[in-house]
Amino acid sequence: xxxxxxxxxxxxxxxxxxxxxxxxxxxxxxxxxxxxxxxxxxxxxxxxxxxxxxxxxxxxxxxxxxxxxxxxxxxxxxxxxxxxxxxxxxxxxxxxxxxxxxxxxxxxxxxxxxxxxxxxxxxxxxxxxxxxxxxxxxxxxxxxxxxxxxxxxxxxxxxxxxxxxxxxxxxxxxxxxxxxxxxxxxxx
Numbered sequence: 001x002x003x004x005x006x007x008x009x010x011x012x013x014x015x016x017x018x019x020x021x022x023x024x025x026x027x028x029x030x031x032x033x034x035x036x037x038x039x040x041x042x043x044x045x046x047x048x049x050x051x052x053x054x055x056x057x058x059x060x061x062x063x064x065x066x067x068x069x070x071x072x073x074x075x076x077x078x079x080x081x082x083x084x085x086x087x088x089x090x091x092x093x094x095x096x097x098x099x100x101x102x103x104x105x106x107x108x109x110x111x112x113x114x115x116x117x118x119x120x121x122x123x124x125x126x127x128x129x130x131x132x133x134x135x136x137x138x139x140x141x142x143x144x145x146x147x148x149x150x151x152x153x154x155x156x157x158x159x160x161x162x163x164x165x166x167x168x169x170x171x172x173x174x175x176x177x178x179x180x181x182x183x184x185x186x187x188x
Contacts (some may be wrong), residue, residue, distance in 0.1 A: 005185055008033045009172040014075040026068075029078040030122070037080065038114035041123075043186070047138060048082045048110045048147050050185040055085065058178040062089035063105070071107070072098040073130055079123060083108035085175065105175040109144075128160050134175045135160050141167060144186045 005013070005021070012032015026037040040048075048067060055065050068080045078098070085106040086099050093099075107127050109119040124135050133153050141147040148170045151160035164172070170180040 032076040044110050044112050052083050054180045064088045070098045081107040082110045100128045104132045108136045112137045146182045
C-alpha cells in the first residue's frame with residue numbers, strides 16, 4: 001500500500017497529496033520526498049523524554065514543551081523535532097495539526113549516528129529560515145551524559161550562531177531561564 005509513495009514525482013509530494021495516509025514508519029517530508037525517520041535507540045529516547053520532563057517545570061504560561069511533533073515549513077517540507085518549546089497563546093493545540101512556526105521558540109534534536117548530518121545541517125538551516133529563535137543539538141558525551149550545543153538565531157544573517165556547549169549542566173536564560181543537571185537525564 002505505502003510502496004506507491006517510495007518514488008516521488010518530479011515535482012515532489014505535498015502535504016495535500018499525502019493527506020491522512022498512514023505509513024508503517026515515522027516519516028518526514030523533505031523537499032517533497034517521504035523520508036523514513038530511523039528507529040531511535042534507548043539513549044536517544046531516554047534523553048529526549050528526560051530533557052522534556054526537566055524543561056517543563058521551568059516554563060511559565062504561555063510557554064509549553066512537547067516531544068516529537070510536526071512542524072510544517074511549506075507543503076513540501078514537514079519535520080519532527082525531538083522536542084519543541086512554543087508559545088501556546090492564540091491557538092488551540094488540541095485541534096492543530098501542526099504547531100504554527102510563529103509560536104516556536106526552541107527546537108531540540110537529539111543526535112544519533114543515523115541523523116548526524118540532518119541534525120547538524122539540514123534541520124538547523126530549516127529552523128533558522130523559519131525564524132525559530134533557538135536551537136539545541138544534544139550529543140552523546142562521556143559515560144552517556146548528554147552534551148548540549150546551544151545556538152541562537154542571527155536574524156540579520158538568517159543562521160544560527162553558537163552560544164555555548166553545555167557539559168554536566170545546562171544553564172541558559174534564553175529562550176527561557178533553565179538549569180538542568182545533564183547527568184540526571186540518563187542516571188535516574
